[in-house]
Amino acid sequence: MSQYLIRKLEYYGPLTPEERQSLDAVTRLRTRRIRARDDIIQEGDRPQSISIVLDGWACRYKSLEDGRRQIVAYLLPGDICDLGASILREMDHSIGAVTATTLAEIPFEAADQLVSDHPRLMQALYRDAMTAASIQREWTVNVGQRTAFERLGHLLCELFVRMQTLGLTRGSSCDLPLTQGEIADTIGLSVVHVNRTLQELRNTGYVTVAGRELTIHRLDALERAALFNRNYLHLPRRGHLSEAGES
Amino acid sequence: MSQYLIRKLEYYGPLTPEERQSLDAVTRLRTRRIRARDDIIQEGDRPQSISIVLDGWACRYKSLEDGRRQIVAYLLPGDICDLGASILREMDHSIGAVTATTLAEIPFEAADQLVSDHPRLMQALYRDAMTAASIQREWTVNVGQRTAFERLGHLLCELFVRMQTLGLTRGSSCDLPLTQGEIADTIGLSVVHVNRTLQELRNTGYVTVAGRELTIHRLDALERAALFNRNYLHLPRRGHLSEAGES
DNA sequence: CGAGCGCTTGAGTTCCCTCAATGGTAGTGG
DNA sequence: CCACTACCATTGAGGGAACTCAAGCGCTCG
Incomplete structure (x- = not known):
């Protein structure tokens, strides 16, 4: 079930069979299903376990009192929901399910046991948290400096590349289960302007967005046009990536 | 010398005298002075030690090829420069000195020794990293959702409150060694518009900015007007804060 | 089959940008 | 000690990117 997390962590260095197996076991202890658009946890809550996305898309978001909302991260399969939330007093943001989502819920004790049994896993998980922080910095650059066209192009590049590392792309296509409203809340634009910018990306031949599929x-060319530089994802050099069918 | 780091970590829970002393000792091993506006480390570099700001202001920033620049974080005294950089391949951003800056440079071996001698310090440092990530999320919200007035107000509130936790405020005033150009690169506005927005903040009586001092x-009232909610800084409940003279 | 939601389009507006110019101040060097 | 330079703050004018409001269309689903 936790194949995506394992796959991701192995980018940082191979795991031993024991590490893989322990990781796999701990994610099978308890799972939780969330319907699309339901909240997984809300700002102010205190999490009771560590959750990992097994399937589906979720997002971290923050709301302002007057209803404005900013999505600050997308959680794809293999991503960990509560980086550090357990160690801080309470959640400073909410997490919502974008699509129907399956989570693994790891009790704190089981997680403690896991990393004390396998200290190298701790390092891999820390690395993963640092990569998440790097992505967050890049998102700040995205909304702070880039034009609407670049912002949207950059977001699509990032999501595609991240899906690719998970083996979830099909050639030059992948799922994109976001509404234009959600995209708007992600890159700090209005829905109307997202719609027009998306048309611009289509008309210039960079992408096709049909239904819930992105091509x-x-x-x-899009990476260049959107000033996308994948260094911030801290992936291994190119060429290691494989697709679903190949593994 | 590392009083500010110690002070910050103690917000998360008191340290033992031994922990304080070891932390202090390790920051005295080697220090480095940087002139204002010089870079401390650049994107692509691989850090050779862990640096901590002892004195002065620094900033993390990312540059786009065409010269646009986004400041993604400010590093105040007690802040750690290379969260996770040692564990990732290379720096995905640069760090520059805003003012003249003094750094403590802790060799990796000394840092490893420190946290293995005092495991609770590891937890405090991890907590600190998670707080930094929380601030980064809030900055994404700031540039993504808030108006120019709110953005600038929010930034000033954050900097003031962070300086306050360090005991570096004087009543309702503190240093603000930023040029309007740097503020512009922080909140994603043009210099001209920062200037006008700052005037708006002055004219409505919220702040005074004279020379390098903010009042x-x-x-x-400013917190309300800027939709500033200090929960994301993960400080202890209000009332714990003290000023320079009091401690 | 109406209701709701998401996507699309048009029209008008506003917030913020760029360009340009000026004055003040600090640092440099003759 | 005073040009000379550089940088920063400030102001005006004009333009454009993105916003809001409003309406219509096509799904899907209860």
Whole structure:
């Protein structure tokens, strides 16, 4: 079940069979299903376990009193929901399910046991948290400096590349289960403007967005146009990536 | 020398005298002075030690190829420069000195020794990293959702409150060694518009900015006007804060 | 089959940007 | 000690990117 987390952690260095197995076991202890658009946890809550996305898309978001909302991260399969939340007093943001989502819920004791049994896993998880922080910095740059066209292009590049590392792309296509309203809340634009910018991306031949599927026709060109530089994802050098069918 | 780091970590829970002393000792091993506006480390570099700001202001920033620049964090005394950089391949952003800055440089081996001698310090440092990540999320909200007035007000509130926790405020005033250009790169506005927005903040009586000093006349009111909610700083409940003279 | 939601389009507006110019101040060097 | 330079803050004018409001269309689903 936790194949995506394992896959992700192995980018940082191979795991031993024991580490893989312990990780796998601990994610099978308890699972939880969330319906699309329901909240997984809310700002102010105190989490009782560590949750990992097994399947589906979720997002971290923060709301302002007057209803404005900013999505600050997307959680794809293998991503951990409560980085540090257990160690801080309470959640400073909410997490919502974008699609129907399956979570593994790991009790704190089981997690403690896991990392004390396998100290190298601790390091891999820390690394994962640092990568998440790097992505957060890049998102700040995205909304702070880039034009609407670049912002949207950058977001699509990031999501595609992250899906690719998970083996969840099909050629130059992947799922994109976001509404234009959610995209708007992600890149700090209005829905109307997202719609027009998306048309611009389509009309210039960079992408096709049909239903819930994204196709990037010229990834290299889009990366250039959107000033996307994948260094912030801290992936291994190119060429290691594989698709679903190949593994 | 590392009084500010110690002070910050003690917000998360008191340290033993031994922990304090070891922390202090390790920050005295080697120090480095940086002139204002020089870079401390650049994107792509691989850090050779852990640096802690002892004195002065620094900032994390990312540059785009065409010269646009986004400041993604300010590093105040007690802040750690290379959260996770040692564990990732290379720096995904640069760090520059805003003012003249003094750094403690802790060799990796000394840092490893420190946290293995005092495991609770590891937890405090991890907590600190998680708080930094929380601030980063809030900055994404700031540039993504808030108006120019709110953005600038929010930034000033954050900097003032953070300086306050360090005991570096004088009543309702504190240092603000930023040029309007740097503020512009922080909140994603043009210099001209920062200037006008700052005037708006002055004219409405919220703040005075004279030379390199910021005075916030009505902090509560500004917090409300800027939609500032200090929960994301994960400070202890209010009332614990003290000023320089009091401790 | 109406209701709700998401996508799309048009029209008008506003917030923020760029360009340009000025004055003040600090640092440099002759 | 005073040019000379550089940088920063400030102001005006004009333009454009993105916003709001409003309406219509096509799904899907109870």
